[in-house]
Amino acid sequence: MKSGTSVHVHLPSELGYEKVAMSTAASMAALMGFSKDRIEDLKTAVAEACINAIEHGNNLNDSLTVGVVLSTSDDQLEVKVIDDGAGIRSNPVAPDIDRKVHGEEDPRGMGMFLIQALVDEAEWHKGPPGKSFVRLVIKLDKEDQ
Numbered sequence: 340m341k342s343g344t345s346v347h348v349h350l351p352s353e354l355g356y357e358k359v360a361m362s363t364a365a366s367m368a369a370l371m372g373f374s375k376d377r378i379e380d381l382k383t384a385v386a387e388a389c390i391n392a393i394e395h396g397n398n399l400n401d402s403l404t405v406g407v408v409l410s411t412s413d414d415q416l417e418v419k420v421i422d423d424g425a426g427i428r429s430n431p432v433a434p435d436i437d438r439k440v441h442g443e444e445d446p447r448g449m450g451m452f453l454i455q456a457l458v459d460e461a462e463w464h465k466g467p468p469g470k471s472f473v474r475l476v477i478k479l480d481k482e483d484q
Contacts, residue, residue, distance in 0.1 A: 352397040357389035396422025426465030
């Protein structure tokens with residue numbers, strides 16, 4: 340796949356449609372030469388970002404869409420997931436796993452932490468409606484090339 344390729348996907352704000360973004364990201368990563376393990380990491384991160392956008396950004400409002408923009412360069416794939424929410428106040432902090440396991444905290448709320456663990460770069464950008472987004476970058480490893 341040549342550098343500078345960009346693909347835009349618009350998803351309904353309905354759970355299940357994150358799979359469309361996952362498949363698109365996986366296809367692009369495979370064309371770029373990413374390993375199967377890296378592609379699985381990317382798929383999970385993209386799914387989590389889309390689910391967060393659908394649930395929290397767009398509040399499951401089926402009149403709103405989630406935008407996904409996938410862009411290639413020579414050695415990386417960038418994915419932006421854009422929603423109509425107000426965005427988060429700051430980048431996420433690691434959850435207290437022990438407290439979650441022992442039922443002292445809500446077991447949910449680990450998606451952003453998971454995203455950070457799976458990709459090379461993850462940034463959350465707050466903006467006006469339709470402009471808040473998470474930016475994910477996964478880099479092509481030397482072993483992948």
